[in-house]
Each structure stands twice: as structure tokens, then as C-alpha cells.
Amino acid sequence: MKPLNSIVVETPPSGIRRFFDVASRMQNVVSLGVGEPDFATPWRIRESAIYALERGYTTYTSNAGLISLRKAIVQNIEERYGVSYSPETECIVTVGVSEGVDIAVRALLNPGDEVIYHEPSYVSYDPTIRFAGGAAIAVPTTAADGFRVSAAALEAAVTPRTKALFLSSPCNPTGAVQQRSDLEQIVDVAVRHDLYLIVDEVYDRLTYHGVHTCMASIPAARPRTILLNGFSKAYAMTGWRLGYVCAPPEITEQMLKIHQYTMLCAPHVAQYAAIEALQNGELDVRAMVTDYDRRRRFFVRGLEAMGLRCHAPDGAFYAFPSIASTGMTAEAFADELLQEERVAVVPGTAFGAGGEGHVRCSYATSLAQLDEALRRIRRFLERRGCLPVGQDGRPMEVQA
């Protein structure tokens, strides 16, 4: 038979898939490999979805989504970041941020156009850009720099074919939260080279140190920004598949065509639930953030006490420790840790070559599980003589 699409065929499956396959066949695994909240969706949100089902809200909605939801979305952005969008012409409800990424790059790119993104970062940016016929250009961020995205590094990667900069803050897997001053410099680069800004802010509510800066709140960014966000992380609604895009009308107009023909609309019941989330879910979000923050401190301190340095996991729910002290590659570390101690972590390389020397540990799991994971990782390091050694030659407790 004739060959399938070559771009798709040449794209490797996600590096996460392999670990999933191995880990799911094992017993007694403590998983730090889960990229989603360990909370179920807050009950008030689920309850309103049940109500919507009972009342028969089981149909399509308008392509862009329920107007009442779009109004609630733009109102929320306005209150939180002081940026206003028109619910009628500048907001589309999508099937998760995942779809938002897809329709953003498809609306923007001609074949061969380049999108510059930073790495390590979320697994789907690179393939989604390539599926859209574009070229994904990775700019590394480093632990030494706290995984800051540098405007100079982005600018150095700009070519005449560059169409957009793709940013993600807070970042999966590093937990890094970009500073406003850095973002302002990045906006200057975008203006200088006339580039669009695509920003994935799905973790905006999950910051523990410093504040999240909404890209569109920088005035020069607003006309060239495609803002992507959703309900998966803040409201623990991953399985509902709901996100949104806000952007200037000339961009959303094109994005809406793709959404209209390929997705038709986001799930109706999920849209109802999301209205409740925005209107009454604030206390639930805060309670979850408080809880993540405690586990974050506890877990990061535990890792650092074993000599695994964690750099600024100020947001999201991941620690991204350096495993340089073990001399192992990220793949080998993750593989052997899983085989020997049944702790699942994701090698940093799953998020791009720049993730080498690191593993992603999600602390969105119970304290008891985190405790157990730390015990097992310690045992794993001890066996390899990789625990920090004190003056007496014995493994040392490093105070974080």
C-alpha cells in the first residue's frame, strides 16, 4: 500500500508511553509519573454537570461554545489580569488546551514556517507544530538559570521564516514560572521581528512563589498573543476535555473555522460544569493550591536532603530534580528506579533533549505516597553510593 503521511510516520511516539506500558504491568508501584491532579473534580462542579444531564443539555452548542461560558471566561481573565476580551469575537471554547495548541498553530503556519519554543517543555508542542507543517525550533533552558526563558536566546534563533514564539509558564515539567520582566523582553523580541506569541497558561492558578504574569497583560503583547488556558489543572477537570483560546478577532476568526470543521464544539455538559467552576469554584481552587504547596515543600526538601537538587519548582505540580550527582542518564535512572524500587518518574528527555540529567516527579499524589517514594529513592541512591557523604564518611542528611 502507499506510504502514510511522512511527517506523522517520522514522529516518534511520546517517550512517556513506554514508561506507562512498563509501569502499568507492575504491582505496588508508587507513581510520580502522573501529569494531572490527584483530586477528583470538586463536587459542586460535578453536581452541576449531573444537573445539566438531567435537564437534557446533551446537544451541540454553538461552535465557539456557550456564550454564558465565554462571558464567564473573559470576565475571569479581566478580574485576574486586567485584560479584556470580547466574549463574542475573541474567545473560543476548545477541547482542552491540547486542541487550542493545534488550532493556533494550524491557523498561523504555512508549510515550513518556524515556531520557536523553549525546552524542556510539554510533550505536544513539537509534534503539533510539525503536524501543522511547521518547523519546531527548540531553545534550551537550563537548571543553572532556574529554567528562565531568555529573550536573547529566543532572538538568536529567529530567522526570516520564524512566525511565532511559543511560551509556557508555569512550565511542565520544570515548574518554572517566568518573571514579568523577562516576558517583557520577550515581547520586545516579538515586536521587533513581528512574531505571534502563543502562550500556554494552563497552570496559571498553580503558583506557589512569585506571581503568574498573563502574557496578554503586557500591552504590546495583547494584539499578537494567542492565549491558551483551560480547566484541566486549576479545577482538576482533565477528563472533561475543556479549554479556551483568547486572541484578537482576526486570529480567532481563522481558528474558529478549523475548530468548527474538525471539532464542531466542546462537550456541552463539560461547558455547563465549567460555568459553575468559574462562578463558584474559587475556594476549591485555593484549597487545592494550599495542599499542593505543602506537598511541594515536603517533597522538594526530601529530594534535596538526598542531594537531588530541584531548581525553582515555583508552579504547576512537578519537581524536576537534577540527577547529575548519580552520573546516570535520565532514561537509565528512570528505568532502574522503576525496576528496582517500583517508583515511576518520567525521564527529562521525554520533554526534549534539554531535559537530560533530570527526571520529572509529580507531587500531585498523597503525602503517604510521597513519603514512600522518598524512602525508596533514598534506598536506590544508597545502593549506588550516591547519597551525599559527610566528613565522617557516612551518608549525610543535607538540610535543605
Add this chain to the structure above:
Amino acid sequence: MTAILDILEQDSHATPDRIAALTGLPEDVVRQQINEWEKSGVICRYKTVIDWERAGYEPVHAFIDVSVAPERGSGFDEVAARISRFPEVRSVFLISGGHDLRVIVRGADMKQVANFVSERLATLERVTGTQTHFLLKRYKEDGDVFFEVEADHRLMVTP
């Protein structure tokens, strides 16, 4: 600082070391603060949530709404204090609405609770009426859910 109380309310076993790790506060600060609260009575005592039914016991609980003729000078306080002193009384609240006090009583069986109400409570001076509701099934108490625990439905590894 309320984070310390919050954590202890969830887990009275939480050590100062652990609380320090969870909050980022220095351990000695946590230890000292807990000491102070224990002395000042902010922390009354440490207790354990027990599902007695699961342990094979079936104590009987009743909610008793009590109407009281308040006293000049002390209002409801004196009667409420008097009721509170009975060991079978678990809780006493002054409430708004049709009755004045809501009393929660625990006994070994229904007869014991009924006797308490008719012989002790209803006969108290200034108690003008009682209405007894026996507890049939406990679903949630003080934030703890006593029916199914929701399972974790997440896959083992996700992006």
C-alpha cells in the same frame, strides 16, 4: 501560622518536623507555637476519628432538641452547662429556630438513650420540652465521609 492548626486538625500525629517540611516554617518555631497553643487552650486536645461500626460496635446516637425557659441573668448558659456535664452527652449547642438547645447523646442502646431523655433531660427544671431524633445512618461527620472512598482513576503515567 494557621497552616499549623490546619495540618494538625487533619492529622494529630503530624510531628513538628513534618509540619515544618509542609509549611516551610523552621521546626523550632513550629514546636514552640504548638506548645503555646497547648498552654493557651487553642489546641484543646488530640483525638482520633473512629468508625465504631466498622470496629464491630454499634453505639446509639440521638439528636435531642430541647426547649428551655431561659433564666434571668444567665439566659440558657446555666441549663446548657448542667446538661453538658452528663457524660453521655457528646455535644450541646444553642441554636436558632423552633427549639433552643441541640443535644447529641450517645448510649449503648436505644433504651439507655430513651431513659436518659425521659429521666434526666426532660425532668430538668426549665426544660419545657424535648424532641428526640435517633440517628439511623452516618454519612459524613466533621468533614469525614463514612461511605465509599473515591478511587484514584488516573493512569500510571501521563504527560
